[in-house]
Amino acid sequence: MGLARGGALVDVLAPWAPGAPRETIEVEGARFHPHFLPANGLPFLFRDRFVPSMVAHSCQPFALGPRQLLSRFAGYDVVQFEHVARAGWMRRTSTRLNVYASHNVEVDFLRAQPAPGALRKTMLRRVETLERRAVRHSDLVVACTDADASRLRELYGAPPAVEVIPNGFDAELLDGDRADGAVARRSLGIPKEARLLLFVGSAAPHNVEAVEFLQRDVLPQLDPQVHLLLVGDCGDASAEAPALAGRTHRPGRLDDLRPAFAAADVAVNPVATGSGSNLKLAEYLASGLPVVTTPVGLRGFEGHAPGVIVAERDRFAAAVADAELQRGSGRAVQDLSWDSLARRLHGVYARLLGI
Numbered sequence: 001m002g003l004a005r006g007g008a009l010v011d012v013l014a015p016w017a018p019g020a021p022r023e024t025i026e027v028e029g030a031r032f033h034p035h036f037l038p039a040n041g042l043p044f045l046f047r048d049r050f051v052p053s054m055v056a057h058s059c060q061p062f063a064l065g066p067r068q069l070l071s072r073f074a075g076y077d078v079v080q081f082e083h084v085a086r087a088g089w090m091r092r093t094s095t096r097l098n099v100y101a102s103h104n105v106e107v108d109f110l111r112a113q114p115a116p117g118a119l120r121k122t123m124l125r126r127v128e129t130l131e132r133r134a135v136r137h138s139d140l141v142v143a144c145t146d147a148d149a150s151r152l153r154e155l156y157g158a159p160p161a162v163e164v165i166p167n168g169f170d171a172e173l174l175d176g177d178r179a180d181g182a183v184a185r186r187s188l189g190i191p192k193e194a195r196l197l198l199f200v201g202s203a204a205p206h207n208v209e210a211v212e213f214l215q216r217d218v219l220p221q222l223d224p225q226v227h228l229l230l231v232g233d234c235g236d237a238s239a240e241a242p243a244l245a246g247r248t249h250r251p252g253r254l255d256d257l258r259p260a261f262a263a264a265d266v267a268v269n270p271v272a273t274g275s276g277s278n279l280k281l282a283e284y285l286a287s288g289l290p291v292v293t294t295p296v297g298l299r300g301f302e303g304h305a306p307g308v309i310v311a312e313r314d315r316f317a318a319a320v321a322d323a324e325l326q327r328g329s330g331r332a333v334q335d336l337s338w339d340s341l342a343r344r345l346h347g348v349y350a351r352l353l354g355i
Contacts, residue, residue: 004341
């Protein structure tokens, strides 16, 4: 949507999922078109742990639907592919610029996840094949970290062009009313006297493991007045430690993160594995909260290391205990807002297209 606000004509073609609109909708200038291919249902039949969703989505034969879908969007200057599932479509587009937007080095990300031995090698080979196609059929690869860009070159050779555009945050986070923390705490059911740690994350394995680390190894070392707020599906997917009853709060997904940031005292990111970069880290920086992260959690944002506390896991609890509670200003990282990043990407497209 940042590209649309920057003046580009943006259409998004995406698989329909239950609960999403069935018709084309427009949001802030970008038009979203759901599609209903047979392969869309495969991720719901296989647990993501056994068959990654990117592999399931890639099983759609090109002749059965995708060819007709892409014909509706002929004539665009740029076709940007998210993830590797559509790698087989890339060489069949009629566009001036094919772009692969890499969220991770997918084969490395999958290799770090738990998976049954019988399927692990097969899934890794399939993801590696898809990722190789995505890189080799692209005119431009967009990576979110320098490390990912180097790793993709190492694995698959150098594509014609590579650009590093980091993950970012919604600019509205810069306008959060941090003075309204007491109201936010009441709405979330958090005692006003608690020292509140915030973790935001999906149900991805590295986030669930990080939550379990916080409950198992961090909270027991801290004062009983320290509580943990888990925002996102990570709270639903992780087990609650019985000894910490009442100190962990799980509101689930929040459409607006600003109340969580207003309520919290310290934002934490103790992830131990991963590729790409953590979106939550950009959001933490925008909120102005003190941030404690592992080196793995900082990847992609190393330039902002002076503004955060970086600690290995064996020192994480001590780092949280020592963190100053003074808030800063997210304005120092406003170049990481999605609108700013979209302007950068739009400029890259214009340069490659000779506009």
